[in-house]
Amino acid sequence: MSMRTSRRSVLRAGIGALAVAVTGGCATGGGAKKPAKSLNAQAQVTGSITVWSWDVAAKALKRLAPAFEQQHPGVKVNVVDIGYDNAYDKITIGLKSGAGLPDVLQVEGQKMQSYIGTFPSGFYDLSTLAGPLKSQFNAAAWATGTDAGGKVYALPWDIGPCGVFCRTDIFQQAGVDPGSIQTWDDYIAAGVQIKARTGKKLLVVDPTGDSTFPMLLQQEGQGYFVDGKIAVSTPAAVKAMTVMKELNDKGLVDYEKGWDALVSSNKDGNVATAPTAVWWSGTLTDEMPELKGKFSVIPLPAFTSGGVRTSNNGGSLLNISSQSKNSATAWAFIQFVLANSDNQVSMLKNEGIFPAFVPALSDPYITGPQDYYGGQTTFKTFADLAKDIAPVEYTGDYSKASDLVTTATSAVMQGGKDPKSTLDSTAQQIAAATNRQIAQ
Numbered sequence: 001m002s003m004r005t006s007r008r009s010v011l012r013a014g015i016g017a018l019a020v021a022v023t024g025g026c027a028t029g030g031g032a033k034k035p036a037k038s039l040n041a042q043a044q045v046t047g048s049i050t051v052w053s054w055d056v057a058a059k060a061l062k063r064l065a066p067a068f069e070q071q072h073p074g075v076k077v078n079v080v081d082i083g084y085d086n087a088y089d090k091i092t093i094g095l096k097s098g099a100g101l102p103d104v105l106q107v108e109g110q111k112m113q114s115y116i117g118t119f120p121s122g123f124y125d126l127s128t129l130a131g132p133l134k135s136q137f138n139a140a141a142w143a144t145g146t147d148a149g150g151k152v153y154a155l156p157w158d159i160g161p162c163g164v165f166c167r168t169d170i171f172q173q174a175g176v177d178p179g180s181i182q183t184w185d186d187y188i189a190a191g192v193q194i195k196a197r198t199g200k201k202l203l204v205v206d207p208t209g210d211s212t213f214p215m216l217l218q219q220e221g222q223g224y225f226v227d228g229k230i231a232v233s234t235p236a237a238v239k240a241m242t243v244m245k246e247l248n249d250k251g252l253v254d255y256e257k258g259w260d261a262l263v264s265s266n267k268d269g270n271v272a273t274a275p276t277a278v279w280w281s282g283t284l285t286d287e288m289p290e291l292k293g294k295f296s297v298i299p300l301p302a303f304t305s306g307g308v309r310t311s312n313n314g315g316s317l318l319n320i321s322s323q324s325k326n327s328a329t330a331w332a333f334i335q336f337v338l339a340n341s342d343n344q345v346s347m348l349k350n351e352g353i354f355p356a357f358v359p360a361l362s363d364p365y366i367t368g369p370q371d372y373y374g375g376q377t378t379f380k381t382f383a384d385l386a387k388d389i390a391p392v393e394y395t396g397d398y399s400k401a402s403d404l405v406t407t408a409t410s411a412v413m414q415g416g417k418d419p420k421s422t423l424d425s426t427a428q429q430i431a432a433a434t435n436r437q438i439a440q
Contacts, residue, residue, distance in 0.1 A: 044328065045072050045075060045328055045329045045332045046072070046074060046075060046326075046328075046329065047074075047075065047076075047326045047329055048075065048076035048077070048078060048326070048329075049075075049076075049077055049078070049102070049103040049104060049324070049326050049329050049330050049333060050078045050079075050080060050102035050103055050104070051077065051078065051079045051080065051102060051103065051104040051105075051106075051318075051333070052080055052082050052087070052090070052091070052101075052102050052104070052105050052106060053079060053080070053081060053082070053106040054081055054082055054083050054084045054087055054106065055081070055083075055084055056282075056351040056352065056353065057106055057157075057316060057351070057353065058079055058080075058081035059081075059350075059351055060337075060347045060350065060351040060353060061077075061079040061337065062079045063346075063350065063351075064336070064337055064343055064346075064347075065077040065079055065333075067336075068332075068333055068336045068337075071336075072329075072332070075329060077333055080102070087106075088111060091105060091107065091115075094321070094323070095115065095118075095119040095122045096119075098323070099323065100323075101321040101323045101324075102321060102323075102324075103320060103321060103324035103325075103326055103327070103329075103330040104318055104319070104320060104321070104324075104330050104333065104334060105123075105318070105319050105320075105321055106157070106316050106317070106318055107154065107316065107317055107319060108314070108315065108316050108317075109141065109144030109145075109156075109314075109315045109316065109317065109394070110144070110394045110398050112144055112145055112153070112154055112317050112319070113144055113394030113395065113396070113398065114394065114395070114396045114397075114398055114399060116146075116147050116153055116396075117147075117395055117396030118396045120147065121322060122321065122322055123153045123154070123319045123320060123321060123322055124153070124319070124320040124321075124322055124324070124327055124331075125151050125152070125153065126152045126153060126154070126155065126319075126320070126331070127150070127151050127152045129331060129335075130152040130155055131152060133155070133335075133339055134152075135358075136339065136357060136358050136359060137155070137156045137356050137357060137358060138156060138159050138356045138358060138386055138389065139389075139391055140159070140312055140389040140390060140391040140392070141156035141158075141159045141312075141315050141317075141356040142156055142356075142391075143391040143392075144156070144315065144317060144394065145317045145319070153319055154317035154318060154319035155317060155318055155319075155334050155335070155338050155339070156315065156317050156338070156356035156357075157315070157316045157317055157318055157337075157338055157353070157356060158279075158314070158315050158316060158347075158353045158354050158355060158356050159278075159312060159314075159315045159354055159355070159356045159386055159389065160277030160278060160279055160312050160313040160314030160315050160354065161277065161278055161310050161311075161312060161354070161382045161383075161385045161386040161389055162215055162219075162275065162276060162277050162278075162300050162310050162311040162312060162313055162385070163275075163278070163297045163298060163299050163300055163309075163310065163381060163382060163385060164178075164181070164187075164273050164274070164275045164297065164298050164299070164300060164301070165273060165274040165275075165276065165280055165281075165284070165295055165296075165297055166178040166272065166273050166295065166296050166297070166298060167269065167271075167272050167273070167291075167294055167295060168293075168294055168295065168296050168374075169294050170194060170198055170200050170269065170272040171190075171194070171272060173197065173198050174190075174193055174194040174196075174197040174198050174200075174272075175193070175197065176190045176193055176194055178190075178296055178298050179298065181298060181301055182301060182302060182305055183301050183302050183303065183304065183305055183307075184243050184301045184302070184303060185301075186301060187202075187273075187301040188202075188243075188246055188247060188250060188252065190202075191203075191247070191250065191252040191272070191273075192250055192252070194272050195250075195251065195252060198272075200269065200270065200271060200272050201251070201252050201253060201254045201270060201271050201272070202247065202252035202253070202271060202272055202273055203247070203252065203253060203254070203271050203272075203273050203274060203275060204253075204254045204255075204256050204261075204262050204265045204266065204270075204271055204274070205244075205247075205253050205254070205255055205256075205413065206255075206256060206257055206258065206261075206262060207255055207257065207409075207410045207413070207414060208257050208258070208406070209406060210406065210409055211276075211313050212244065212275065213240055213241060213244055213405065213409050214313075214402075214405070215275070215276075215300075215311045215312075215313050216240035216243060216244070216311070217236065217237055217240050217392075218311040218312055218389075218390055218392050219240075219300060219303070219308055219309075219310065219311040219390070220236040220239065220240060220303060220308075220390075221236070221308070221390040221392070222234065222236055222237075222390075222392055222393075223392030223393050223394060224394075224398065224401040224402070224405065224430075225393045225394070225395045225397075225398075225401070225436075226393060226439050227393070227439070228393075228395065228436065228437075229436060229437045229438060229439035230401070230427050230430045230431055230434070230436050230437065230438045230439060231439040232401065232404075232405055232408075232423055232426050232427050232430065233420070233423040233424045233426065233427040233438065233439075234439055237423055238419050238420045238423055239303060241408075241409070241412055241419035241422070241423060242419045243303075244409060244412060244413055244419075245412050245413060245419055247413075248412075248413040248414065253413065254270050254271050255414070263283060263287055266288070267287060267288050267291070275300060276313060277312070277313035277314050277354075278354045278379070278382040279314055279352055279353070279354060281352065281372075281378065281379075282351075282352025283352075284372065285352075285372050286352075292371070292372050293372070293373075293374045295372070295373055296373060296374070296376055296378075297373065297376065297378045297381050297382070298381075299381070299385055308388050308390070309385065309388070310385035310386070310388050310389060311389065311390075312389045315356065318334045318337070318338060320334070338356075338357060339357060340357070341355075341357065341359045341360040341362075341363060344357045344360040345360050345363045345365055345366065348360075348365070348366070348379070349365060354379075354382065361383040361386065365379070366379040366380060366383050367379070367380045367383070368380075395436075397430070397433075397434040397436065400430065400433050400434060401430050401434075404426050404429050404430055404433070405426060407426075408422050408423060408425075408426040
């Protein structure tokens with residue numbers, strides 16, 4: 001889920017048996033290696049645990065905690081909403097110092113990869129317990145909780161399969177059929193017609209932190225790194241940035257800084273589309289209930305006809321801090337929340353969190369019609385697309401690369417710079433900052 005946004009059944013028998021075998025590295029500060037610690041084979045689900053989360057994710061955990069406690073009399077789950085703005089400062093300080101962290105942590109996918117690289121012994125190794133569940137979770141989300149050797153440090157919570165949310169009234173006014181959009185060239189051509197006939201632009205881009213370029217890059221099957229090397233200047237990256245430049249050059253972009261401005265621009269009808277993740281649906285239903293019936297969803301346009309038509313934006317995981325003194329109960333709670341279709345679907349219904357747990361995607365609520373979209377089976381569209389999300393590589397240097405790519409995107413889109421030469425320069429800057437090689 002994108003926790004930057006303003007919105008955001010009982011587990012089957014077996015929790016106890018699976019919970020007893022948690023093993024993991026117990027090193028803390030600075031990722032220094034220490035002997036692994038493991039639970040006694042007869043460890044019981046007892047006592048209390050503390051969970052750090054934020055925003056709607058914290059609301060979901062607080063809502064589900066009483067059912068878990070009812071299953072395990074005497075157990076107490078304390079969910080603390082630490083706020084998104086401070087979350088990673090608090091987590092990083094705890095990992096560096098080796099003290100102060102709770103039993104369970106929520107961490108977003110790319111951040112988890114950075115932490116695994118920097119603090120490899122800051123979390124329990126869940127491979128033994130989580131390994132058998134691998135096939136039941138979205139493959140791209142699963143990859144964000146594992147290291148290069150396949151060790152599992154976190155269980156996926158949610159995913160952000162991407163499509164295009166279309167204002168059907170604006171499309172109708174412009175005489176454009178959303179279903180006719182198959183490629184990014186089609187999308188741009190549709191935008192030109194929409195602007196000519198309605199005066200509306202096509203999409204909002206935040207120049208201070210846009211997620212469109214990495215979304216396009218993952219659609220092509222890569223991230224900022226490939227095999228540990230810097231990949232922001234590959235042909236795929238240049239192709240993605242060229243699409244971004246053309247959107248700007250055709251006058252189809254409404255530049256807005258910050259989340260509230262992005263929401264307002266869409267709500268006011270300044271743009272005809274929002275190419276983004278499924279969690280945007282929660283924003284629409286919460287922030288724009290009066291626009292019910294005026295949205296539809298199509299897959300992302302492909303780069304070439306017949307190509308992949310989705311990507312991913314967002315997604316969190318739950319892990320067990322190596323500082324936990326009650327890892328058996330921590331694992332039981334994580335599995336109760338995440339490896340259960342009823343609980344996962346309830347979080348989509350109540351908090352707008354789209355499941356990474358594949359069995360949940362067959363639930364009638366997800367496959368059925370959605371009133372807000374005029375009866376379109378919107379969630380089924382995203383569930384079908386989720387199978388095509390490409391796993392991409394993150395590293396501990398993701399944040400450094402992301403900051404430099406944001407600068408490059410603004411230089412290309414608003415500064416008129418050439419995509420290839422700009423990305424070549426950006427790759428060199430990342431190399432200087434990280435000592436990594438550049439992919440050829």
